[in-house]
């Protein structure tokens with residue numbers, strides 16, 4: 001928690017201002033009972049109305065100043081806390097954006113969202129509390145004690161009995177409450193997880209008639225959280241009546257013993273009234289301190305989770321000395337590349353070597369899970385190789401800046417991802433300053449013009465969240481248009497064409513051929529018809545290259561390829 005407080009640095013002056021305002025507010029509050037005792041002991045006793053009015057006005061002034069300080073401090077502390085929340089959110093977001101896919105997998109997308117929202121809000125709330133109480137509570141407690149002793153040292157002996165009792169109970173309740181608060185955060189996480197799965201997987205849940213099962217899962221997580229919340233709230237609820245009881249008993253004791261002392265002429269009535277108020281201030285400050293003890297561990301769990309995100313060093317970083325590629329062409333080379341996912345026993349890719357040059361189409365084919373997507377994900381450096389090297393234009397991708405490397409690439413992922421916005425905006429995602437003409441042309445090559453024209457607002461049509469208002473194949477075509485608008489040197493299509501019907505697939509590839517005539521094209525494909533015309537087909541098996549060559553060559557030399565082909569095409573098509 002305290003580690004996160006370093007992010008308060010931009011607000012140093014505001015923090016200082018809040019602390020000072022609260023300091024003066026506490027002093028003003030501490031002075032009020034003394035003024036009141038003066039009115040009683042001097043003004044009333046002597047019947048001096050002028051004195052009463054004068055000190056009364058002073059009291060009003062102090063009360064107004066105290067209220068003003070408090071309002072200003074509350075305003076500033078709320079501003080600081082929301083500012084801190086905003087900064088932390090953007091910090092976490094930009095840190096997460098720099099993660100490689102490994103780090104994403106390690107923490108999990110759902111948890112990253114909770115950490116950016118819920119956890120930061122928890123910290124934000126505690127910062128407000130801490131700012132408000134950190135200064136007020138100790139000053140009120142210590143200042144109150146000093147003032148009370150100065151009013152009547154003997155009567156202050158009551159505190160020797162009351163304060164340890166109060167502190168003991170607060171400690172006891174806090175010690176029992178804190179683990180429950182920690183458990184609550186974990187249970188809240190669980191509830192978020194179930195909720196997220198229930199919402200994102202709603203189609204599957206309905207299709208498999210698992211609605212009841214999901215409801216049960218949710219209500220279990222919900223009840224679990226509620227039970228703990230009730231338990232902890234019950235515990236906290238006992239604190240208040242107990243404090244009130246102690247306060248009221250103290251009041252009785254003060255009035256009782258104070259009355260006796262007044263009777264004996266050892267104390268004045270005004271002093272006794274002031275003493276009572278100081279006693280209240282001391283006890284309230286103890287309640288405030290106990291609240292802090294409760295809130296801090298509660299936010300601690302959140303702070304740990306935020307720090308975990310901020311401290312995680314991205315595995316993929318730009319090298320110290322960045323090399324520029326000399327001639328901009330788009331040559332991709334794999335040299336003895338071996339790669340494994342963290343925690344996996346076997347490498348998913350072993351000894352991969354090939355090169356794909358400009359003007360060539362290289363297709364990668366193979367069974368599911370053989371490592372095709374993994375292989376092409378190494379080119380934009382989504383992952384780093386274990387051994388060997390991936391080179392673009394003769395430079396190892398690890399030696400290039402990620403930005404310049406990715407600027408060369410038009411990437412179409414296996415699962416098309418669109419963003420909220422219009423169709424044109426989604427295509428322009430590939431090239432911010434693309435003209436309308438370029439957007440249209442890219443859409444035409446991607447065979448998207450027709451369905452875009454059919455939409456009510458054409459290129460201005462708004463995409464629903466995640467592109468839910470277009471079909472899978474349409475989404476895929478927009479993703480292709482987005483890559484094409486870049487006029488990249490290297491195009492990577494990860495199983496992009498299988499969501500398209502055969503006719504559209506053929507038309508798209510024909511149009512693509514003209515567009516990518518000088519580019520390096522790498523495509524993962526499932527269909528033999530898609531790869532048949534490629535200059536080079538890489539056949540993969542068990543993370544290795546089984547064979548490489550043209551369709552005709554592979555038919556002669558590669559058993560695996562022949563099997564794939566015969567499972568898909570009729571004999572006459574093969575020849």
Ligand SMILES: Nc1ncnc2c1ncn2[C@@H]1O[C@H](COP(=O)(O)OP(=O)(O)OP(=O)(O)O)[C@@H](O)[C@H]1O
Pocket residue numbers: 105341342344348367368369370371372373374375495
């Ligand atoms: N993020 C990951 N973490 C761990 N293992 C992974 C990860 N992604 C893929 N794998 C594993 O690596 C292997 C290759 O996956 P990859 O996605 O590259 O296969 P693919 O050939 O593209 O398959 P498909 O044709 O089904 O898309 C699979 O066995 C998979 O279980």
